[in-house]
Amino acid sequence: MIAKPKGTYDLIDIDAKIYQYIVDVINEYMTYYNYEFVRTPIFEDSSLFHRSVGEASDIVTKETYDFTDRGGRNITLRPEGTAGVVRSLIENKLYGNRNDTLKYYYLGTMYRYERPQAGRYRELTQFGVEVFNSNDPLIDAEVISLGYNLLKELGIENFTVHLNSLGDEETRTNYIKALKEYLKPYLNDLCEDCRTRYEKNPLRILDCKVDKDSQVFQNMPNILDYLSDDAKLRLEKLKSLLTMLEVDYEIDSKLVRGIDYYDYHVWEYISDDSGLALGAGGRYNSLVKTLDGPDMPAIGFGIGIDRLIGEIKKNLEDRPMPHNVDVYIMCVNEEEKIYGETLAQSLRLNRVITEINSNNLSLKSQFKVADNLNAKQLIILNSEDLQKGLVNIKDNATKEEVKIDENEVIDYLISNI
RNA sequence: GCGGAAUUGGUGAAGUGGUUAACACGGUAGAUUGUGGCUCUAUUAUGCGUGGGUUCGACUCCCACAUUUCGCCCCA
Numbered sequence: 001m002i003a004k005p006k007g008t009y010d011l012i013d014i015d016a017k018i019y020q021y022i023v024d025v026i027n028e029y030m031t032y033y034n035y036e037f038v039r040t041p042i043f044e045d046s047s048l049f050h051r052s053v054g055e056a057s058d059i060v061t062k063e064t065y066d067f068t069d070r071g072g073r074n075i076t077l078r079p080e081g082t083a084g085v086v087r088s089l090i091e092n093k094l095y096g097n098r099n100d101t102l103k104y105y106y107l108g109t110m111y112r113y114e115r116p117q118a119g120r121y122r123e124l125t126q127f128g129v130e131v132f133n134s135n136d137p138l139i140d141a142e143v144i145s146l147g148y149n150l151l152k153e154l155g156i157e158n159f160t161v162h163l164n165s166l167g168d169e170e171t172r173t174n175y176i177k178a179l180k181e182y183l184k185p186y187l188n189d190l191c192e193d194c195r196t197r198y199e200k201n202p203l204r205i206l207d208c209k210v211d212k213d214s215q216v217f218q219n220m221p222n223i224l225d226y227l228s229d230d231a232k233l234r235l236e237k238l239k240s241l242l243t244m245l246e247v248d249y250e251i252d253s254k255l256v257r258g259i260d261y262y263d264y265h266v267w268e269y270i271s272d273d274s275g276l277a278l279g280a281g282g283r284y285n286s287l288v289k290t291l292d293g294p295d296m297p298a299i300g301f302g303i304g305i306d307r308l309i310g311e312i313k314k315n316l317e318d319r320p321m322p323h324n325v326d327v328y329i330m331c332v333n334e335e336e337k338i339y340g341e342t343l344a345q346s347l348r349l350n351r352v353i354t355e356i357n358s359n360n361l362s363l364k365s366q367f368k369v370a371d372n373l374n375a376k377q378l379i380i381l382n383s384e385d386l387q388k389g390l391v392n393i394k395d396n397a398t399k400e401e402v403k404i405d406e407n408e409v410i411d412y413l414i415s416n417i
Numbered sequence: 418g419c420g421g422a423a424u425u426g427g428u429g430a431a432g433u434g435g436u437u438a439a440c441a442c443g444g445u446a447g448a449u450u451g452u453g454g455c456u457c458u459a460u461u462a463u464g465c466g467u468g469g470g471u472u473c474g475a476c477u478c479c480c481a482c483a484u485u486u487c488g489c490c491c492c493a
Contacts, residue, residue: 003466003484020468053493063491064419080493114491115418126493193490209489259493275493302493332451365445367453380452394452401452 007114008124009306016227018309019125022154026107026127029150033142035103035129040084042109046074049132052083052287053259063114065122077111081128081302082284083291091134092292102132107305118305119276128281128302132288135297137234140265140283141241147279147301148247151269156311158272161242163250165204165265166223166256167231169286172263175226176202186216203256222253226396231264238265261287269303271311278311279303328375330366331355334379343379343391350410352417370396376417379409 005008011019030037046066053062065077078084085104089095094102107127116122120161129146131139148161166172179202187195191210211217222335227235242249249267257280258265266282281301288296303385327347340356347354355373357366363380370378378394380401385392393411395416404412 006484038441049493062493064493078493082493110493112491112493115489116486117488118486120492207492255493256489280492318491330452348430362446362453363451364449368444371454378452382451392452399452 005122007116007120008262009121009123014313015309018061018312019305022127022308022312023107023304025046025107025154026150029146029153030105030129033103033146034103038085038104038106039108040081040088040106041078042111043075043077044084044087046076047085048087048130048291049076049079050070052086052261052291059169064112079110079112081106081108081110081126081299082130082287084299085128085130085300086288086291086293089171090288090291094295095133095296098133101134102237103129104131105129119304119310126302126307127305128300130298130300132298137237137241137265140234140238140299141245143249143281143299144213144238144242144265144267145245145247147151147249147269147281147303151278151303151308154308155315156271156278156308157315159269159278161247161267162252162255162270163238163249163265163267164223164252165227165231165235166263166282167227168263171223171226171228171231172203175221175223178221179203179205182219182221183216188413189214189216201258203362204258206254206256209259212407223256224251224253234264256284258344261290262263265299267301276307278307324353324371325355325373325375326353327355327368327379327413328370328373329354329379329381330370331357331381332363333383335383335386339386340379340381346410347413350414352410352413377413 019393027037034415046064049064062079064079067075069075085106089102089104100261105128110126111245112122112124114120114122117377131143144161144163151159162263167175180198180288183190183198183202183205187198189211190198190205191208193206194208194211197208206220208217226233239249239251249269255266255268261284262282263285264283266280268280269278270276271278279301281299283297283299284414285297288294288298329340329344331337337356337358344354344356355375361369367378378396380392381393382392385403386406392401393404393408393409393412
């Protein structure tokens with residue numbers, strides 16, 4: 001037997017239903033927020049992702065699916081959505097002659113070559129928004145609250161927005177310098193990973209799981225103390241806006257991201273129960289320029305759909321989600337089956353959800369199937385009645401059975417489901 | 418990539434170095450000769466992740482691999 005590749009999963013049963021529900025809600029939501037859908041390739045030139053995350057974050061350690069295609073091109077399966085959208089913005093010159101704010105959203109699979117764990121897959125589905133050409137904290141508030149409201153709309157209640165500001169480039173340069181100076185005497189006390197991070201990506205030391213409760217970590221410099229006046233003002237403005245928009249947030253000065261391109265506000269939607277991040281985002285004002293586009297501010301977030309499915313499922317009753325059909329057609333012999341199939345088509349074309357027996361099931365079994373499908377009306381075909389142009393219809397709730405002229409079956413069912 | 422744990426029918430699972438792998442749900446058939454959902458009866462894994470090895474004999478012990486899962490790394 002051939003098994004699925006490591007870290008992938010089949011979206012089936014109730015999970016598939018929840019997935020479709022999530023997608024429906026997202027598409028509807030984005031309509032009201034007036035964000036445009038974009039789809040970018042699942043694979044891109046490797047340098048797009050490697051450049052976007054920055055030289056300092058050592059691309060070799062990024063867990064991407066890289067390969068060379070038959071033409072010798074270096075290809076990477078997209079590990080996230082932002083870089084592709086930014087590339088598309090630049091390549092299609094979507095920014096041309098525009099003073100307004102550009103708002104996009106995407107939804108699709110991403111690929112990361114990492115060790116699978118619960119809710120962590122090598123093929124994952126992400127939804128995200130990217131907003132360009134506005135540097136106003138008003139947009140930060142809109143984007144953060146958009147994700148917040150969407151999660152609430154999906155029935156996810158117990159989560160909080162964790163918010164931090166990384167300030168501008170100068171802020172980070174100063175902070176990293178201060179951080180390294182502070183940590184220098186304690187280097188030997190840090191865990192092995194942190195000693196590597198110290199050189200490679202010092203901000204990530206704040207994420208350390210080993211030493212987080214140590215005295216050294218308690219007294220670590222706080223990035224919020226290093227914010228420029230401008231960055232401070234922006235954060236204050238954003239905070240008051242979020243309060244007005246009734247977003248539950250808390251400031252978390254230890255929140256950093258593993259990618260270089262973020263500046264100013266970064267945030268995560270954190271589940272209160274599991275402590276896992278449902279989604280994360282940030283402002284990335286320099287990325288468009290880094291990728292050879294105009295100097296254009298941008299902000300966005302991504303939410304992992306796979307993990308949402310699990311969160312939503314937890315809130316459901318512990319029972320299988322019922323199938324629902326309007327009409328189930330029961331038939332036994334060949335004549336009935338053929339008649340039933342044409343009747344099924346007529347009903348379906350009239351927007352009646354219809355299912356029909358297509359096996360050699362006994363009538364008894366067909367009743368069971370119909371019940372499992374929660375059929376509202378049962379059509380019990382009978383050759384003798386068909387000869388007379390009559391169709392038996394049984395209401396599955398009242399158990400009342402009627403014989404209807406075959407020409408009136410569709411009208412009857414439409415008004416009785 | 419590193420470390421720990423797991424893997425038995427469609428599902429939830431019990432189990433022992435030795436002939437028939439418990440129980441439950443679900444499925445099928447019948448009692449009910451084309452009208453069910455209750456009840457009763459029968460039936461439902463020629464196989465215990467895959468491949469090797471030890472053994473007279475392995476689902477059970479050993480090794481490798483795969484997948485899942487927990488933690489680390491990474492988190493875009």
